[in-house]
Amino acid sequence: MSDTLQITKKDNLGILTFNRPDVFNSFNKELALAVQKALDEFAKDNSVRAIMLTGNGKAFCAGQDLQEAIADNGLEIEQIVDEHYNPIIRQIRSIEKPIIAAVNGVAAGAGANIALACDVCVATESSAFIQAFSKIGLVPDSGGTFMLPRIIGFGKASALMMLGDKVSAIEAEQMGMIYKVFSDDLFAEEAKKIAQKLANMPTKGLAYTKHLLNQSFTNDLNQQLEMEKEWQFKATETHDYKEGVQAFIEKRKPNFKGE
Known part of the structure:
Protein backbone atom coordinates (compact mmCIF):
# COMPACT_ATOMS: atom_id res chain seq x y z
CA MET A 1 0.00 0.00 0.00
CA SER A 2 1.33 3.45 -0.94
CA ASP A 3 0.35 6.80 0.55
CA THR A 4 0.71 8.31 -2.93
CA LEU A 5 -2.44 6.57 -4.13
CA GLN A 6 -5.81 6.20 -2.42
CA ILE A 7 -7.79 3.10 -3.43
CA THR A 8 -11.50 2.72 -2.72
CA LYS A 9 -14.26 0.36 -3.85
CA LYS A 10 -17.97 1.02 -3.65
CA ASN A 28 7.16 9.64 -9.20
CA LYS A 29 8.20 6.01 -9.29
CA GLU A 30 6.18 5.12 -6.19
CA LEU A 31 2.93 6.55 -7.56
CA ALA A 32 3.44 5.07 -11.03
CA LEU A 33 4.03 1.57 -9.70
CA ALA A 34 1.12 1.90 -7.25
CA VAL A 35 -1.22 2.85 -10.11
CA GLN A 36 -0.02 -0.09 -12.21
CA LYS A 37 -0.57 -2.51 -9.33
CA ALA A 38 -4.01 -1.12 -8.49
CA LEU A 39 -5.17 -1.21 -12.12
CA ASP A 40 -4.03 -4.82 -12.37
CA GLU A 41 -5.93 -5.72 -9.22
CA PHE A 42 -9.10 -3.95 -10.36
CA ALA A 43 -8.82 -5.68 -13.74
CA LYS A 44 -8.90 -9.08 -12.00
CA ASP A 45 -11.58 -8.17 -9.44
CA ASN A 46 -14.98 -9.26 -10.78
CA SER A 47 -16.75 -7.09 -8.22
CA VAL A 48 -15.23 -4.00 -9.88
CA ARG A 49 -17.07 -3.26 -13.12
CA ALA A 50 -15.79 0.27 -13.79
CA ILE A 51 -12.73 2.28 -12.73
CA MET A 52 -12.37 5.99 -12.05
CA LEU A 53 -9.12 7.97 -11.91
CA THR A 54 -9.04 11.33 -10.13
CA GLY A 55 -6.77 13.47 -7.96
CA ASN A 56 -6.65 15.01 -4.50
CA GLY A 57 -6.25 18.75 -4.08
CA LYS A 58 -6.13 21.37 -6.83
CA ALA A 59 -4.73 19.19 -9.63
CA PHE A 60 -5.56 15.99 -11.44
CA CYS A 61 -1.92 15.33 -12.35
CA ALA A 62 0.87 17.68 -13.38
CA GLY A 63 2.81 14.95 -15.17
CA GLN A 64 6.29 13.84 -14.20
CA ASP A 65 7.92 14.98 -10.98
CA LEU A 66 10.98 16.64 -12.53
CA GLN A 67 12.88 16.53 -9.25
CA GLU A 68 12.98 12.76 -9.60
CA ALA A 69 13.98 12.96 -13.25
CA ILE A 70 16.95 15.28 -12.68
CA ALA A 71 18.20 13.74 -9.43
CA ASP A 72 21.80 12.47 -9.53
CA ASN A 73 20.68 8.95 -8.70
CA GLY A 74 17.35 9.23 -10.53
CA LEU A 75 16.04 7.28 -13.48
CA GLU A 76 16.68 8.29 -17.06
CA ILE A 77 13.68 9.78 -18.87
CA GLU A 78 13.66 6.84 -21.27
CA GLN A 79 13.39 4.43 -18.35
CA ILE A 80 10.64 6.52 -16.73
CA VAL A 81 8.56 6.45 -19.92
CA ASP A 82 9.20 2.75 -20.51
CA GLU A 83 8.58 1.55 -16.95
CA HIS A 84 6.07 4.06 -15.59
CA TYR A 85 3.85 5.64 -18.23
CA ASN A 86 3.73 3.20 -21.13
CA PRO A 87 2.50 0.34 -18.92
CA ILE A 88 -0.26 2.55 -17.50
CA ILE A 89 -1.47 3.60 -20.96
CA ARG A 90 -1.44 -0.02 -22.14
CA GLN A 91 -3.44 -1.03 -19.05
CA ILE A 92 -6.02 1.72 -19.56
CA ARG A 93 -6.61 0.68 -23.17
CA SER A 94 -6.53 -3.09 -22.59
CA ILE A 95 -8.47 -3.53 -19.33
CA GLU A 96 -11.87 -4.95 -20.25
CA LYS A 97 -13.77 -2.46 -18.12
CA PRO A 98 -14.76 1.16 -18.72
CA ILE A 99 -12.30 3.65 -17.24
CA ILE A 100 -13.32 7.24 -16.54
CA ALA A 101 -10.97 10.15 -15.88
CA ALA A 102 -12.51 12.66 -13.46
CA VAL A 103 -10.21 15.63 -14.02
CA ASN A 104 -10.54 17.76 -10.90
CA GLY A 105 -7.87 20.35 -11.76
CA VAL A 106 -4.93 20.90 -14.06
CA ALA A 107 -3.90 17.91 -16.19
CA ALA A 108 -0.50 18.57 -17.71
CA GLY A 109 2.02 16.51 -19.66
CA ALA A 110 1.64 12.82 -18.96
CA GLY A 111 -1.26 13.68 -16.64
CA ALA A 112 -3.22 15.10 -19.57
CA ASN A 113 -2.45 12.12 -21.78
CA ILE A 114 -3.40 9.58 -19.11
CA ALA A 115 -6.77 11.33 -18.85
CA LEU A 116 -7.25 11.35 -22.64
CA ALA A 117 -6.44 7.62 -22.87
CA CYS A 118 -9.44 6.80 -20.67
CA ASP A 119 -12.76 5.71 -22.16
CA VAL A 120 -14.62 8.73 -20.78
CA CYS A 121 -13.08 12.00 -19.61
CA VAL A 122 -14.98 14.63 -17.64
CA ALA A 123 -13.63 17.74 -15.95
CA THR A 124 -14.46 20.48 -13.54
CA GLU A 125 -14.90 23.88 -15.16
CA SER A 126 -11.85 25.31 -13.38
CA SER A 127 -9.52 22.59 -14.71
CA ALA A 128 -7.25 22.79 -17.75
CA PHE A 129 -5.25 20.57 -20.09
CA ILE A 130 -1.68 21.36 -21.11
CA GLN A 131 0.65 19.53 -23.47
CA ALA A 132 3.53 20.94 -21.47
CA PHE A 133 6.37 18.90 -22.98
CA SER A 134 7.53 21.53 -25.51
CA LYS A 135 8.10 24.05 -22.74
CA ILE A 136 11.15 22.08 -21.58
CA GLY A 137 12.28 20.69 -24.92
CA LEU A 138 10.63 17.27 -24.68
CA VAL A 139 8.17 15.45 -26.94
CA PRO A 140 4.70 14.32 -25.84
CA ASP A 141 4.62 10.82 -24.39
CA SER A 142 2.08 8.58 -22.64
CA GLY A 143 0.26 8.02 -25.93
CA GLY A 144 -0.37 11.72 -26.53
CA THR A 145 0.81 11.77 -30.15
CA PHE A 146 -1.41 8.75 -30.82
CA MET A 147 -4.61 9.74 -29.02
CA LEU A 148 -4.89 13.52 -29.30
CA PRO A 149 -4.75 13.79 -33.14
CA ARG A 150 -7.44 11.13 -33.34
CA ILE A 151 -9.62 12.93 -30.81
CA ILE A 152 -9.40 16.53 -32.07
CA GLY A 153 -7.68 16.30 -35.45
CA PHE A 154 -4.08 16.55 -36.63
CA GLY A 155 -3.82 20.32 -37.04
CA LYS A 156 -5.23 21.23 -33.66
CA ALA A 157 -3.22 18.54 -31.87
CA SER A 158 -0.01 19.64 -33.58
CA ALA A 159 -0.54 23.25 -32.55
CA LEU A 160 -1.36 22.42 -28.93
CA MET A 161 1.66 20.13 -28.62
CA MET A 162 4.09 22.60 -30.15
CA LEU A 163 2.77 25.77 -28.53
CA GLY A 164 2.00 24.20 -25.16
CA ASP A 165 -1.16 26.29 -24.80
CA LYS A 166 -3.34 25.89 -21.74
CA VAL A 167 -6.76 24.60 -22.80
CA SER A 168 -9.59 25.30 -20.40
CA ALA A 169 -12.03 22.51 -19.67
CA ILE A 170 -14.77 24.42 -21.47
CA GLU A 171 -12.57 24.78 -24.57
CA ALA A 172 -11.64 21.10 -24.32
CA GLU A 173 -15.31 20.13 -24.35
CA GLN A 174 -16.04 22.43 -27.28
CA MET A 175 -13.27 20.90 -29.40
CA GLY A 176 -14.34 17.36 -28.53
CA MET A 177 -11.28 16.60 -26.40
CA ILE A 178 -13.38 15.56 -23.40
CA TYR A 179 -16.93 14.36 -22.83
CA LYS A 180 -18.40 16.89 -20.38
CA VAL A 181 -17.60 19.78 -18.05
CA PHE A 182 -19.33 20.32 -14.71
CA SER A 183 -19.32 23.27 -12.34
CA ASP A 184 -16.85 22.95 -9.50
CA ASP A 185 -19.56 22.49 -6.86
CA LEU A 186 -21.34 19.72 -8.79
CA PHE A 187 -18.30 18.01 -10.27
CA ALA A 188 -17.63 15.31 -7.67
CA GLU A 189 -21.28 14.24 -7.61
CA GLU A 190 -21.74 14.28 -11.39
CA ALA A 191 -18.46 12.49 -12.17
CA LYS A 192 -19.30 9.77 -9.65
CA LYS A 193 -22.78 9.49 -11.18
CA ILE A 194 -21.34 8.82 -14.65
CA ALA A 195 -18.82 6.33 -13.28
CA GLN A 196 -21.51 4.52 -11.33
CA LYS A 197 -23.78 4.43 -14.39
CA LEU A 198 -20.99 2.72 -16.35
CA ALA A 199 -20.43 0.24 -13.51
CA ASN A 200 -24.11 -0.74 -13.58
CA MET A 201 -24.31 -1.17 -17.34
CA PRO A 202 -23.68 -4.38 -19.34
CA THR A 203 -19.93 -4.00 -18.92
CA LYS A 204 -19.05 -7.09 -20.95
CA GLY A 205 -20.58 -5.36 -23.97
CA LEU A 206 -18.74 -2.16 -23.07
CA ALA A 207 -15.48 -4.13 -23.01
CA TYR A 208 -16.25 -5.45 -26.50
CA THR A 209 -16.95 -1.89 -27.67
CA LYS A 210 -13.60 -0.81 -26.22
CA HIS A 211 -11.85 -3.63 -28.08
CA LEU A 212 -13.46 -2.58 -31.36
CA LEU A 213 -12.49 1.06 -30.83
CA ASN A 214 -8.88 0.01 -30.21
CA GLN A 215 -8.85 -2.01 -33.45
CA SER A 216 -10.37 0.87 -35.42
CA PHE A 217 -7.07 2.73 -35.11
CA THR A 218 -5.41 0.30 -37.54
CA ASN A 219 -8.20 -1.52 -39.42
CA ASP A 220 -9.64 -0.50 -42.76
CA LEU A 221 -13.43 -0.36 -43.17
CA ASN A 222 -13.86 -3.94 -44.36
CA GLN A 223 -11.72 -5.30 -41.53
CA GLN A 224 -13.71 -3.26 -39.02
CA LEU A 225 -17.04 -4.46 -40.42
CA GLU A 226 -15.90 -8.06 -40.05
CA MET A 227 -14.76 -7.45 -36.49
CA GLU A 228 -18.06 -5.79 -35.62
CA LYS A 229 -19.88 -8.86 -36.91
CA GLU A 230 -17.64 -11.18 -34.88
CA TRP A 231 -17.92 -9.23 -31.63
CA GLN A 232 -21.62 -8.60 -32.05
CA PHE A 233 -22.08 -12.36 -32.08
CA LYS A 234 -19.98 -12.61 -28.90
CA ALA A 235 -22.20 -9.97 -27.32
CA THR A 236 -25.36 -11.97 -28.06
CA GLU A 237 -23.94 -14.83 -26.01
CA THR A 238 -23.59 -12.77 -22.83
CA HIS A 239 -25.92 -12.89 -19.85
CA ASP A 240 -26.46 -9.15 -20.05
CA TYR A 241 -27.70 -9.25 -23.64
CA LYS A 242 -30.28 -11.88 -22.74
CA GLU A 243 -31.23 -9.96 -19.59
CA GLY A 244 -31.52 -6.68 -21.51
CA VAL A 245 -33.82 -8.20 -24.12
CA GLN A 246 -35.96 -9.93 -21.49
CA ALA A 247 -36.24 -6.74 -19.44
CA PHE A 248 -37.30 -4.82 -22.55
CA ILE A 249 -40.01 -7.38 -23.33
CA GLU A 250 -41.21 -7.38 -19.71
CA LYS A 251 -41.01 -3.59 -19.49
CA ARG A 252 -38.82 -3.62 -16.38
CA LYS A 253 -35.42 -2.32 -15.37
CA PRO A 254 -32.67 -4.78 -16.36
CA ASN A 255 -30.36 -6.32 -13.76
CA PHE A 256 -27.00 -6.42 -15.49
CA LYS A 257 -24.14 -8.44 -14.00
CA GLY A 258 -21.26 -7.67 -16.33
CA GLU A 259 -21.32 -11.26 -17.56
Whole structure:
Protein backbone atom coordinates (compact mmCIF):
# COMPACT_ATOMS: atom_id res chain seq x y z
CA MET A 1 0.00 0.00 0.00
CA SER A 2 1.33 3.45 -0.94
CA ASP A 3 0.35 6.80 0.55
CA THR A 4 0.71 8.31 -2.93
CA LEU A 5 -2.44 6.57 -4.13
CA GLN A 6 -5.81 6.20 -2.42
CA ILE A 7 -7.79 3.10 -3.43
CA THR A 8 -11.50 2.72 -2.72
CA LYS A 9 -14.26 0.36 -3.85
CA LYS A 10 -17.97 1.02 -3.65
CA ASP A 11 -20.99 -0.37 -5.50
CA ASN A 12 -19.05 -2.08 -8.31
CA LEU A 13 -16.88 1.03 -8.81
CA GLY A 14 -13.13 1.13 -8.16
CA ILE A 15 -11.63 4.57 -7.57
CA LEU A 16 -7.95 5.48 -7.77
CA THR A 17 -7.10 8.90 -6.37
CA PHE A 18 -3.64 10.36 -7.00
CA ASN A 19 -2.48 11.61 -3.62
CA ARG A 20 0.53 13.91 -3.92
CA PRO A 21 -1.36 17.20 -3.68
CA ASP A 22 1.65 19.17 -2.47
CA VAL A 23 3.27 18.63 -5.89
CA PHE A 24 0.01 18.72 -7.90
CA ASN A 25 -0.10 14.92 -8.02
CA SER A 26 2.95 14.73 -10.25
CA PHE A 27 4.14 11.19 -10.84
CA ASN A 28 7.16 9.64 -9.20
CA LYS A 29 8.20 6.01 -9.29
CA GLU A 30 6.18 5.12 -6.19
CA LEU A 31 2.93 6.55 -7.56
CA ALA A 32 3.44 5.07 -11.03
CA LEU A 33 4.03 1.57 -9.70
CA ALA A 34 1.12 1.90 -7.25
CA VAL A 35 -1.22 2.85 -10.11
CA GLN A 36 -0.02 -0.09 -12.21
CA LYS A 37 -0.57 -2.51 -9.33
CA ALA A 38 -4.01 -1.12 -8.49
CA LEU A 39 -5.17 -1.21 -12.12
CA ASP A 40 -4.03 -4.82 -12.37
CA GLU A 41 -5.93 -5.72 -9.22
CA PHE A 42 -9.10 -3.95 -10.36
CA ALA A 43 -8.82 -5.68 -13.74
CA LYS A 44 -8.90 -9.08 -12.00
CA ASP A 45 -11.58 -8.17 -9.44
CA ASN A 46 -14.98 -9.26 -10.78
CA SER A 47 -16.75 -7.09 -8.22
CA VAL A 48 -15.23 -4.00 -9.88
CA ARG A 49 -17.07 -3.26 -13.12
CA ALA A 50 -15.79 0.27 -13.79
CA ILE A 51 -12.73 2.28 -12.73
CA MET A 52 -12.37 5.99 -12.05
CA LEU A 53 -9.12 7.97 -11.91
CA THR A 54 -9.04 11.33 -10.13
CA GLY A 55 -6.77 13.47 -7.96
CA ASN A 56 -6.65 15.01 -4.50
CA GLY A 57 -6.25 18.75 -4.08
CA LYS A 58 -6.13 21.37 -6.83
CA ALA A 59 -4.73 19.19 -9.63
CA PHE A 60 -5.56 15.99 -11.44
CA CYS A 61 -1.92 15.33 -12.35
CA ALA A 62 0.87 17.68 -13.38
CA GLY A 63 2.81 14.95 -15.17
CA GLN A 64 6.29 13.84 -14.20
CA ASP A 65 7.92 14.98 -10.98
CA LEU A 66 10.98 16.64 -12.53
CA GLN A 67 12.88 16.53 -9.25
CA GLU A 68 12.98 12.76 -9.60
CA ALA A 69 13.98 12.96 -13.25
CA ILE A 70 16.95 15.28 -12.68
CA ALA A 71 18.20 13.74 -9.43
CA ASP A 72 21.80 12.47 -9.53
CA ASN A 73 20.68 8.95 -8.70
CA GLY A 74 17.35 9.23 -10.53
CA LEU A 75 16.04 7.28 -13.48
CA GLU A 76 16.68 8.29 -17.06
CA ILE A 77 13.68 9.78 -18.87
CA GLU A 78 13.66 6.84 -21.27
CA GLN A 79 13.39 4.43 -18.35
CA ILE A 80 10.64 6.52 -16.73
CA VAL A 81 8.56 6.45 -19.92
CA ASP A 82 9.20 2.75 -20.51
CA GLU A 83 8.58 1.55 -16.95
CA HIS A 84 6.07 4.06 -15.59
CA TYR A 85 3.85 5.64 -18.23
CA ASN A 86 3.73 3.20 -21.13
CA PRO A 87 2.50 0.34 -18.92
CA ILE A 88 -0.26 2.55 -17.50
CA ILE A 89 -1.47 3.60 -20.96
CA ARG A 90 -1.44 -0.02 -22.14
CA GLN A 91 -3.44 -1.03 -19.05
CA ILE A 92 -6.02 1.72 -19.56
CA ARG A 93 -6.61 0.68 -23.17
CA SER A 94 -6.53 -3.09 -22.59
CA ILE A 95 -8.47 -3.53 -19.33
CA GLU A 96 -11.87 -4.95 -20.25
CA LYS A 97 -13.77 -2.46 -18.12
CA PRO A 98 -14.76 1.16 -18.72
CA ILE A 99 -12.30 3.65 -17.24
CA ILE A 100 -13.32 7.24 -16.54
CA ALA A 101 -10.97 10.15 -15.88
CA ALA A 102 -12.51 12.66 -13.46
CA VAL A 103 -10.21 15.63 -14.02
CA ASN A 104 -10.54 17.76 -10.90
CA GLY A 105 -7.87 20.35 -11.76
CA VAL A 106 -4.93 20.90 -14.06
CA ALA A 107 -3.90 17.91 -16.19
CA ALA A 108 -0.50 18.57 -17.71
CA GLY A 109 2.02 16.51 -19.66
CA ALA A 110 1.64 12.82 -18.96
CA GLY A 111 -1.26 13.68 -16.64
CA ALA A 112 -3.22 15.10 -19.57
CA ASN A 113 -2.45 12.12 -21.78
CA ILE A 114 -3.40 9.58 -19.11
CA ALA A 115 -6.77 11.33 -18.85
CA LEU A 116 -7.25 11.35 -22.64
CA ALA A 117 -6.44 7.62 -22.87
CA CYS A 118 -9.44 6.80 -20.67
CA ASP A 119 -12.76 5.71 -22.16
CA VAL A 120 -14.62 8.73 -20.78
CA CYS A 121 -13.08 12.00 -19.61
CA VAL A 122 -14.98 14.63 -17.64
CA ALA A 123 -13.63 17.74 -15.95
CA THR A 124 -14.46 20.48 -13.54
CA GLU A 125 -14.90 23.88 -15.16
CA SER A 126 -11.85 25.31 -13.38
CA SER A 127 -9.52 22.59 -14.71
CA ALA A 128 -7.25 22.79 -17.75
CA PHE A 129 -5.25 20.57 -20.09
CA ILE A 130 -1.68 21.36 -21.11
CA GLN A 131 0.65 19.53 -23.47
CA ALA A 132 3.53 20.94 -21.47
CA PHE A 133 6.37 18.90 -22.98
CA SER A 134 7.53 21.53 -25.51
CA LYS A 135 8.10 24.05 -22.74
CA ILE A 136 11.15 22.08 -21.58
CA GLY A 137 12.28 20.69 -24.92
CA LEU A 138 10.63 17.27 -24.68
CA VAL A 139 8.17 15.45 -26.94
CA PRO A 140 4.70 14.32 -25.84
CA ASP A 141 4.62 10.82 -24.39
CA SER A 142 2.08 8.58 -22.64
CA GLY A 143 0.26 8.02 -25.93
CA GLY A 144 -0.37 11.72 -26.53
CA THR A 145 0.81 11.77 -30.15
CA PHE A 146 -1.41 8.75 -30.82
CA MET A 147 -4.61 9.74 -29.02
CA LEU A 148 -4.89 13.52 -29.30
CA PRO A 149 -4.75 13.79 -33.14
CA ARG A 150 -7.44 11.13 -33.34
CA ILE A 151 -9.62 12.93 -30.81
CA ILE A 152 -9.40 16.53 -32.07
CA GLY A 153 -7.68 16.30 -35.45
CA PHE A 154 -4.08 16.55 -36.63
CA GLY A 155 -3.82 20.32 -37.04
CA LYS A 156 -5.23 21.23 -33.66
CA ALA A 157 -3.22 18.54 -31.87
CA SER A 158 -0.01 19.64 -33.58
CA ALA A 159 -0.54 23.25 -32.55
CA LEU A 160 -1.36 22.42 -28.93
CA MET A 161 1.66 20.13 -28.62
CA MET A 162 4.09 22.60 -30.15
CA LEU A 163 2.77 25.77 -28.53
CA GLY A 164 2.00 24.20 -25.16
CA ASP A 165 -1.16 26.29 -24.80
CA LYS A 166 -3.34 25.89 -21.74
CA VAL A 167 -6.76 24.60 -22.80
CA SER A 168 -9.59 25.30 -20.40
CA ALA A 169 -12.03 22.51 -19.67
CA ILE A 170 -14.77 24.42 -21.47
CA GLU A 171 -12.57 24.78 -24.57
CA ALA A 172 -11.64 21.10 -24.32
CA GLU A 173 -15.31 20.13 -24.35
CA GLN A 174 -16.04 22.43 -27.28
CA MET A 175 -13.27 20.90 -29.40
CA GLY A 176 -14.34 17.36 -28.53
CA MET A 177 -11.28 16.60 -26.40
CA ILE A 178 -13.38 15.56 -23.40
CA TYR A 179 -16.93 14.36 -22.83
CA LYS A 180 -18.40 16.89 -20.38
CA VAL A 181 -17.60 19.78 -18.05
CA PHE A 182 -19.33 20.32 -14.71
CA SER A 183 -19.32 23.27 -12.34
CA ASP A 184 -16.85 22.95 -9.50
CA ASP A 185 -19.56 22.49 -6.86
CA LEU A 186 -21.34 19.72 -8.79
CA PHE A 187 -18.30 18.01 -10.27
CA ALA A 188 -17.63 15.31 -7.67
CA GLU A 189 -21.28 14.24 -7.61
CA GLU A 190 -21.74 14.28 -11.39
CA ALA A 191 -18.46 12.49 -12.17
CA LYS A 192 -19.30 9.77 -9.65
CA LYS A 193 -22.78 9.49 -11.18
CA ILE A 194 -21.34 8.82 -14.65
CA ALA A 195 -18.82 6.33 -13.28
CA GLN A 196 -21.51 4.52 -11.33
CA LYS A 197 -23.78 4.43 -14.39
CA LEU A 198 -20.99 2.72 -16.35
CA ALA A 199 -20.43 0.24 -13.51
CA ASN A 200 -24.11 -0.74 -13.58
CA MET A 201 -24.31 -1.17 -17.34
CA PRO A 202 -23.68 -4.38 -19.34
CA THR A 203 -19.93 -4.00 -18.92
CA LYS A 204 -19.05 -7.09 -20.95
CA GLY A 205 -20.58 -5.36 -23.97
CA LEU A 206 -18.74 -2.16 -23.07
CA ALA A 207 -15.48 -4.13 -23.01
CA TYR A 208 -16.25 -5.45 -26.50
CA THR A 209 -16.95 -1.89 -27.67
CA LYS A 210 -13.60 -0.81 -26.22
CA HIS A 211 -11.85 -3.63 -28.08
CA LEU A 212 -13.46 -2.58 -31.36
CA LEU A 213 -12.49 1.06 -30.83
CA ASN A 214 -8.88 0.01 -30.21
CA GLN A 215 -8.85 -2.01 -33.45
CA SER A 216 -10.37 0.87 -35.42
CA PHE A 217 -7.07 2.73 -35.11
CA THR A 218 -5.41 0.30 -37.54
CA ASN A 219 -8.20 -1.52 -39.42
CA ASP A 220 -9.64 -0.50 -42.76
CA LEU A 221 -13.43 -0.36 -43.17
CA ASN A 222 -13.86 -3.94 -44.36
CA GLN A 223 -11.72 -5.30 -41.53
CA GLN A 224 -13.71 -3.26 -39.02
CA LEU A 225 -17.04 -4.46 -40.42
CA GLU A 226 -15.90 -8.06 -40.05
CA MET A 227 -14.76 -7.45 -36.49
CA GLU A 228 -18.06 -5.79 -35.62
CA LYS A 229 -19.88 -8.86 -36.91
CA GLU A 230 -17.64 -11.18 -34.88
CA TRP A 231 -17.92 -9.23 -31.63
CA GLN A 232 -21.62 -8.60 -32.05
CA PHE A 233 -22.08 -12.36 -32.08
CA LYS A 234 -19.98 -12.61 -28.90
CA ALA A 235 -22.20 -9.97 -27.32
CA THR A 236 -25.36 -11.97 -28.06
CA GLU A 237 -23.94 -14.83 -26.01
CA THR A 238 -23.59 -12.77 -22.83
CA HIS A 239 -25.92 -12.89 -19.85
CA ASP A 240 -26.46 -9.15 -20.05
CA TYR A 241 -27.70 -9.25 -23.64
CA LYS A 242 -30.28 -11.88 -22.74
CA GLU A 243 -31.23 -9.96 -19.59
CA GLY A 244 -31.52 -6.68 -21.51
CA VAL A 245 -33.82 -8.20 -24.12
CA GLN A 246 -35.96 -9.93 -21.49
CA ALA A 247 -36.24 -6.74 -19.44
CA PHE A 248 -37.30 -4.82 -22.55
CA ILE A 249 -40.01 -7.38 -23.33
CA GLU A 250 -41.21 -7.38 -19.71
CA LYS A 251 -41.01 -3.59 -19.49
CA ARG A 252 -38.82 -3.62 -16.38
CA LYS A 253 -35.42 -2.32 -15.37
CA PRO A 254 -32.67 -4.78 -16.36
CA ASN A 255 -30.36 -6.32 -13.76
CA PHE A 256 -27.00 -6.42 -15.49
CA LYS A 257 -24.14 -8.44 -14.00
CA GLY A 258 -21.26 -7.67 -16.33
CA GLU A 259 -21.32 -11.26 -17.56
